[in-house]
Structures are given as structure tokens and as C-alpha cells.
Amino acid sequence: MGGDLRLSWNELEPLPGSYDLGDMIEALEDFNSSGFSTYVNLGTIDIGFLEIPEEFENPENGNELAPGLNFNDPEIISRFRALLEEIVPIMVDKGVFYLSIGNEVNAWLENNPDQVDPYIDFLKSAKATVRSIDERLAVGTTQIFAQEDEVVDRLIEVSDAVVFNYYPVDANTFFVKSPSVVESEINNYVDRAAGKLVLFQEMGCPSGYLPDPTNNSSLEIQRMCLKNAFNTFFGNPDLRFVSVFNFVDFDDAFCDSLISDFGLDGLEFPQDVAERFVEWNCTLGLRFNDDVLTEKPAWEVFIGSLEKLN
Secondary structure, eight states: OEEEEEEEHHHHOSBTTBOOOHHHHHHHHHHHHTTOEEEEEEEEEETTEEOSOGGGEETTEEEEEOTTOOTTOHHHHHHHHHHHHHHHHHHHHTTEEEEEEEESHHHHHHHOGGGHHHHHHHHHHHHHHHHHHOTTSEEEOBOOOOSSOHHHHHHHHHOSSEEEEEOSBOTTTOOBOOGGGHHHHHHHHHHHTTTSOEEEEEEOOOOOSSSSOSSSOOHHHHHHHHHHHHHHHHTOTTEEEEEESOSBOOOHHHHHHHHHHTTGGGSOOOHHHHHHHHHHHHTOOSBOSSTTOOBOHHHHHHHHHHHHHO
16 A cells, blocks of 8 residues: 655755755655555646746746746756755655656646646656666656647656546536446546556545535445446556545635635636535545544445455
């Protein structure tokens, strides 16, 4: 079994050449002492946002690179190489088996097409650096699934294994799909990987707000979704890792901030669609966020799947 740890470049290196690794080391030690191998996502891009040192950002828009700067500029390459030289030996020593550099990076690259080639160069340089430090650590990036997409093709090519996030949710309306599509959709992801092993950095099924979900889900649909997903995982040897997201529903404060945090209030976004976006994210938990963390029916499926692994 494995654990999933999220990091970001700008938090690990708050000042140029100055590293804050204490929380990372503590988390890795916790996983390692529990007997878990660990998957790590190191944020450089996180969906539509940058997670790089602020001196590389546009001071007028933190989700853009500084004017005239590219991801393959020597200063960015050398600074990231220096960070990797600090953290990769620690990661290998603490049982990390995969390092994914960036989360759903094609979302940001779609809006910044001039950075596709520079980011691929950046990834290739990072991969070469990791290889030079310790060949045992696999490296790649996490992308949003797209059936025919040249950028995804190139991201897959540079990665040791192919990393996706999976939710059976319509990406335009945020309505939850039928559990009956889960097996075929997961197998489509495997086919898309072009023969490489597949890791699911995130996999989850929302239950919807009770008692009246607005996103076509329910506690039973969540349970069946998870059941069908695990049955598919167990039947496919090319699927090597899945991180179930989320164990517990997010709290109200987090959910109240989602629309503004993702910039949906600044877009011409239908209110009902924005509300379903929040409902999707905030009902993924296998337990309710109440005083006793009440189990949802999907929790029993999860525990049963762990017992099957053991």
C-alpha cells in the first residue's frame, strides 16, 4: 500500500536557495514508519495556477511567468535542479517510489501554449537530474485525460508512468455519471497510456448533498462507483497505484471559498454549474465531516478493498 503527499516548489524554497523541508520530512517519515511506499506530487503548475518561486512570477499576475521568462530558462532549470539535489536523496531514503512534477499541467499549458515546449524541456531536465541522483526514483507529471491531444501525448512520452486524476463527473456540467461507466472509462485511461503503467493520483466519487443532491448522485451511487472502480483496478495489472480522494468531506470554510479560489466568480459561469462544482468537491469524502466522522456506505467498500489487498 502507498501514501500520497502533495508538495509545492514555492513552499519548499520560500527564499532563493533556502529550503524548508521539515514538514516534508515529517510526512515522509510517518508514511515510511507505517510501511507505506509514497507517491509525491511536487507542484510547479497546479491545474491553472503556478507554484513556483515568486521571483519567477509576473508581479501583476501570479499565474503567469515573469515577462520574457520561459520554463526552460537556465535560471529556472538550475534552481529546480538544486532543489531536486536536496530532496531526491531524502525521498528515496524515505520510500518514495514516484515523483510527479506538476498537477494537471495541461490545463495551464492550454492557456499558455507558448510554454508547452519550454515545460517539456523543463521536465526532461528534471528527469535527467533525478536519474543522475538515484535511478530508482521514477519521474513524470500529472495530466488531465484527453483522448486526442498532442500536449498529453508529449507529457506521456516524457513520463516513466502515466498519472491521471479520475472522477466520473461530466467536466462541463459537474453532473455525476452512472457507476456503470466507471470500468470502461478507467480502461480508456489505461489505453491512453500507450503501454506504460498507470497511476491514479486522485480517484473519487461524490455522494452529493443530502437529503437532495443536485448533481445526480447519492450515497448508493458513490458506493457503487467506488466498488466498480476497485473491481477494475484489481482486474488490470497495468494499474499500479490509486489514491482515494477524499477520506473525509471538506469543512464548510473550505467549501465556501472554492468558487472564488478557482476564479469561477470572475467568469460567465452559470450559478447552478458553479454550485455543482462545489457539491462535487465537497461530498467526495467516504466519511461525513461531523463530530464523529460518520461513515458513508462507500467507506465499507474501501475497507473491504484494503483487506483484499492484504
